[in-house]
Amino acid sequence: MAETKLIAEVFADGWKKVEVLITESNLLLGKEKIEFKSITDIEVVQHAGKECIRIKSDREYLLFFGERQKQVFKFLAFNMKSDKFAVYFLSPALRGGVLVATSKWEKGYFSVTDSAVWFLSPEKQIRVPFNALGSVSKDKRTVGDKQRVVLSITHMEGRDVITSFILCPETTLELLMDYLRRILEQQKPKEKLSDIEEQILTMVYTGLDSSNIESILGISTDELNKIYDKFVGLGLARVVKVRKEIELTPKGVVLVSESAKKLGGGKGG
Numbered sequence: 001m002a003e004t005k006l007i008a009e010v011f012a013d014g015w016k017k018v019e020v021l022i023t024e025s026n027l028l029l030g031k032e033k034i035e036f037k038s039i040t041d042i043e044v045v046q047h048a049g050k051e052c053i054r055i056k057s058d059r060e061y062l063l064f065f066g067e068r069q070k071q072v073f074k075f076l077a078f079n080m081k082s083d084k085f086a087v088y089f090l091s092p093a094l095r096g097g098v099l100v101a102t103s104k105w106e107k108g109y110f111s112v113t114d115s116a117v118w119f120l121s122p123e124k125q126i127r128v129p130f131n132a133l134g135s136v137s138k139d140k141r142t143v144g145d146k147q148r149v150v151l152s153i154t155h156m157e158g159r160d161v162i163t164s165f166i167l168c169p170e171t172t173l174e175l176l177m178d179y180l181r182r183i184l185e186q187q188k189p190k191e192k193l194s195d196i197e198e199q200i201l202t203m204v205y206t207g208l209d210s211s212n213i214e215s216i217l218g219i220s221t222d223e224l225n226k227i228y229d230k231f232v233g234l235g236l237a238r239v240v241k242v243r244k245e246i247e248l249t250p251k252g253v254v255l256v257s258e259s260a261k262k263l264g265g266g267k268g269g
Contacts, residue, residue: 004022005020006022006068009052010029010063015048027055035057036080037081040057040115041056041115041116042056043116050064051069074125077111077120080113081113082112085172085176087110088107088168089105089119089167090165090167091106091119096161105167107121108120116128117180117183128153130183131187131235133184134153134154135153135184136153137152137177138150139152139165149173150165161253191230198255200227201252201259205256228246235249235251
């Protein structure tokens with residue numbers, strides 16, 4: 001993007017028009033300068049009636065660029081502060097375990113910011129927050145006519161489990177796997193769940209409501225509410241009804257997937 005001048009809206013106790021100048025190294029917001037190297041992450045959010053870009057720098061900015069929004073978002077995604085690795089990626093490769101026929105391999109970058117990982121190409125800028133990451137492992141896939149070792153990353157998109165693949169030199173692949181495993185370790189709840197708590201988490205995931213769970217496990221409403229409070233406190237769930245019902249957060253769904261793997265791989269592993 002060559003040096004570009006445009007009118008945007010910034011949120012400061014309401015939406016206000018502001019002149020924005022985008023240069024090679026910074027974004028001038030009226031008289032305020034935001035250097036790209038100080039931007040630690042961006043995301044598209046809904047705020048005060050507009051779908052806008054949240055920019056995380058020394059402070060947070062909410063900006064609406066109208067019809068230029070996608071263009072500005074793409075430019076910022078490639079130019080903000082991040083660790084970038086040149087890769088080929090396929091994202092989404094699988095959705096809920098089913099092949100996504102419309103996806104194709106893209107040449108671009110795998111990028112890591114302070115709070116998310118990104119799949120970046122001229123066509124796609126996919127942001128996956130750390131708390132939506134599920135697992136990382138090596139896999140073998142046919143790419144072109146050859147069997148190649150790829151990095152397989154599972155992550156949540158709403159309630160869907162998405163699998164994405166990364167193809168890169170083996171040294172980069174090992175580096176990324178270690179990097180992502182460290183991030184996943186930091187995302188795990190600090191407190192271990194008991195067997196009954198893991199069971200309840202799985203029951204919520206399968207769609208059972210409070211009264212069913214109480215009936216199946218023979219526990220009281222108070223006991224279940226205490227466990228729900230713990231899930232909410234650990235960031236595994238959020239309250240969705242006044243009579244306390246919860247739905248799992250991506251973090252909670254990831255934990256259920258890990259528990260299922262442990263049960264499935266327990267014999268003869």
